[in-house]
Amino acid sequence: MMLSDAMEDYLKAIYRLQSETGTPVSTSAIAEEVEKTAPTVTSMVQNLAERGLVEREKYKGVELTPEGETVALEVVRHHRLLEAYLTEQLDYSWVDVHEEADTLEHHISEEFEQRVAEMLGDPDVDPHGDPIPGADLRPLDGDETTPLSDHDAGDRVVVSRVRDRDEAELAYLDDAGIRPGTVVDVVNVAPFGMVTVRIDGDEQSLPEAVARTIRVRPARADRTPTEGVSDA
Amino acid sequence: MMLSDAMEDYLKAIYRLQSETGTPVSTSAIAEEVEKTAPTVTSMVQNLAERGLVEREKYKGVELTPEGETVALEVVRHHRLLEAYLTEQLDYSWVDVHEEADTLEHHISEEFEQRVAEMLGDPDVDPHGDPIPGADLRPLDGDETTPLSDHDAGDRVVVSRVRDRDEAELAYLDDAGIRPGTVVDVVNVAPFGMVTVRIDGDEQSLPEAVARTIRVRPARADRTPTEGVSDA
DNA sequence: GTCGTGGATTAGACGTGTCTAATGAATAAG
DNA sequence: CTTATTCATTAGACACGTCTAATCCACGAC
Numbered sequence: 001m002m003l004s005d006a007m008e009d010y011l012k013a014i015y016r017l018q019s020e021t022g023t024p025v026s027t028s029a030i031a032e033e034v035e036k037t038a039p040t041v042t043s044m045v046q047n048l049a050e051r052g053l054v055e056r057e058k059y060k061g062v063e064l065t066p067e068g069e070t071v072a073l074e075v076v077r078h079h080r081l082l083e084a085y086l087t088e089q090l091d092y093s094w095v096d097v098h099e100e101a102d103t104l105e106h107h108i109s110e111e112f113e114q115r116v117a118e119m120l121g122d123p124d125v126d127p128h129g130d131p132i133p134g135a136d137l138r139p140l141d142g143d144e145t146t147p148l149s150d151h152d153a154g155d156r157v158v159v160s161r162v163r164d165r166d167e168a169e170l171a172y173l174d175d176a177g178i179r180p181g182t183v184v185d186v187v188n189v190a191p192f193g194m195v196t197v198r199i200d201g202d203e204q205s206l207p208e209a210v211a212r213t214i215r216v217r218p219a220r221a222d223r224t225p226t227e228g229v230s231d232a
Numbered sequence: 233m234m235l236s237d238a239m240e241d242y243l244k245a246i247y248r249l250q251s252e253t254g255t256p257v258s259t260s261a262i263a264e265e266v267e268k269t270a271p272t273v274t275s276m277v278q279n280l281a282e283r284g285l286v287e288r289e290k291y292k293g294v295e296l297t298p299e300g301e302t303v304a305l306e307v308v309r310h311h312r313l314l315e316a317y318l319t320e321q322l323d324y325s326w327v328d329v330h331e332e333a334d335t336l337e338h339h340i341s342e343e344f345e346q347r348v349a350e351m352l353g354d355p356d357v358d359p360h361g362d363p364i365p366g367a368d369l370r371p372l373d374g375d376e377t378t379p380l381s382d383h384d385a386g387d388r389v390v391v392s393r394v395r396d397r398d399e400a401e402l403a404y405l406d407d408a409g410i411r412p413g414t415v416v417d418v419v420n421v422a423p424f425g426m427v428t429v430r431i432d433g434d435e436q437s438l439p440e441a442v443a444r445t446i447r448v449r450p451a452r453a454d455r456t457p458t459e460g461v462s463d464a
Numbered sequence: 465g466t467c468g469t470g471g472a473t474t475a476g477a478c479g480t481g482t483c484t485a486a487t488g489a490a491t492a493a494g
Numbered sequence: 495c496t497t498a499t500t501c502a503t504t505a506g507a508c509a510c511g512t513c514t515a516a517t518c519c520a521c522g523a524c
Contacts, residue, residue: 279511
């Protein structure tokens with residue numbers, strides 16, 4: 001199937017939103033993600049539905065079909081492989097690979113994808129810690145990580161992934177020494193929206209908004225973090 | 233100036249045709265080069281003229297302005313750097329880099345271009361022997377090479393460049409051991425459209441149509457090839 | 465010089481992706 | 495249960511790049 005760049009972008013957006021929330025995705029959420037107006041999204045979504053890439057219930061929301069998910073996974077694979085490649089082979093900083101990958105992801109051939117993957121030894125994660133879908137495009141496993149902001153004082157965690165889309169935020173984290181693999185001790189979760197942590201013996205405070213975008217896993221297997229949503 | 237991929241393709245096409253012939257370029261020539269219909273070309277050319285990228289005389293032909301040439305040179309630089317990069321760093325064969333480069337040339341950033349150029353040590357030519365415009369995008373020097381088919385029996389020449397656009401032809405040349413740098417002795421130019429050459433002691437015959445796409449320079453400075461067009 | 469032919473342009477249409485303005489549905493508040 | 499608000503959709507327009515069909519210009523043959 002021949003898809004436009006725009007369509008791939010919408011599918012990627014829906015994929016991301018759907019992964020985050022686990023529920024059908026609203027028109028306005030997509031609109032925000034792709035930076036287009038709501039009517040534009042409606043008409044694109046209709047188009048995607050006609051092609052069998054999404055399932056849509058009017059006035060409710062939209063979900064990817066398996067075919068749609070496969071396309072999204074392909075785009076995500078391209079994106080993350082490119083981020084890894086640009087960082088490792090072309091000396092890009094992890095702070096600014098995102099933009100370049102966002103364009104190129106739509107324009108590389110199957111062959112390019114394969115060669116890059118091979119060159120990198122089929123990596124599992126990109127420089128921000130995000131998992132790279134395999135060449136088979138099987139859906140990714142559920143996310144085991146939790147937001148740093150959901151943890152309590154005393155927890156020791158390992159940074160698993162950080163959000164790749166905001167350059168300023170990435171630059172901030174880079175400066176703070178926070179990247180995938182960094183061990184973080186939660187010192188204090190203050191009520192005023194700051195989280196104090198110790199990294200490498202060094203204490204520092206992060207805005208809660210930032211802490212929320214840092215996904216972590218327990219540093220020791222016997223410690224489980226508090227879940228943000230107490231579930232049903 | 234924000235140009236579409238399509239516009240860049242037209243400018244590149246005009247650049248190539250203009251370099252080959254040295255004269256204004258016809259609508260039909262462009263149409264063939266970009267594989268679009270003549271009316272499509274007319275309307276695109278009007279558009280380019282409005283933007284000051286080409287000079288146009290209705291019913292006559294079109295030429296690049298200096299600005300248009302600069303854009304074309306940028307695209308060509310991207311294309312040829314990419315061909316060099318894909319060949320050297322990603323193990324592509326020179327036979328099939330062209331297609332990948334043709335797409336990517338429109339989508340790499342200035343930063344990408346710089347890093348690739350640096351990684352390769354600012355190469356002067358791509359894998360097919362075509363000159364790579366410098367970062368300053370100064371017009372390329374005039375072409376000193378001559379078609380192999382313009383030479384006579386007894387001439388010893390060095391292959392300078394081969395046409396990069398026809399994969400079948402490239403595969404053929406690759407198989408024949410003909411690439412930039414190959415030393416070729418012209419054995420015989422038969423009237424029936426075949427050119428016999430000796431390469432590495434090995435004699436073989438090439439169709440004249442192919443020999444015409446192989447650009448060569450004299451192997452010794454004191455020997456000048458016969459010019460195809462006896463000029464005015 | 466006239467005319468015919470071939471190439472170029474204009475006319476008019478279409479698909480895609482986008483927008484703003486107007487309308488319609490779902491839902492939360494009372 | 496009604497209504498107000500919010501969010502989604504429909505209506506209609508536009509830019510862009512493309513096409514086919516119709517018309518127009520230039521130039522070589524006579």
